[in-house]
Amino acid sequence: MTPLFISVLLAAMCLECRAQKDNVLQAKGEETAAAGDTVTLHCLYNSSISSGNSLFWYKQDGNNSPKFILSRVSGDDGNTAAEFKERFSSTLDSSIRSAPLKIQKLQLSDSAVYYCALQPTVTGNTKTLYKNLWSKDNRILHNIH
Template sequence: LLIHLFLCMFSSSSECKGADRVIQPTGDVIAAEEDTVTLDCSFETSGTNYYLFWYKQDGNNSPKFMPSRIQGNDGNTPDEFQGKFSSTLDSTSKSVPLKIQKLQLSDSAVYYCALGQ
């Protein structure tokens, strides 16, 4: 059984600021149940105080907040996402990949990476 994980770009800022943006590969990520996948997200920002967020949106539901990283700190992860989902901010490469373990059909969704200040 294949699982489709859709990637999109999303910015949590209400106004665009210069070069501040997230970059995610477009298209589907296809994997089998029980696989582990890593969704890439890199970012550009001129700011020094920034936050990176991941959101999951399935079906017609509103996006759900997932692991948050604040300049390399652990941030906070809602209980329903702990263990299965993990993310670490790399300030050097300016990336915050999301790792999803033991994929299930319920993991099929649109995953948004967001940058805020």
């Protein structure tokens, strides 16, 4: 029987990077492994701050939006989304500026694009946005919060 292979694409993100000093690197663009195997996706980073860095991993499959997997902060365990806690793990090593993502017991559903992101990431804006919808005669139709 032919083994089932799982393909993982890697992508790197660094939003709001300061003067191009902050970046992430996922050198290997694709990983292929068999179902049931363990795979490690590597992420190296450079940061303009020496401590307190936060790294995030996201998974994007099909045409869906990226899904938060986990975050790691220098000197802290960070957090992991409930659906990924059992098989996904990472440790941020600030001495070599690395935060590899380890996926155990690979499943076909793990085939996706995985993003490593250096803070600040998409969680930066926590303010409530307001927008008024106006009619043609300038009456407020809805006030959206």
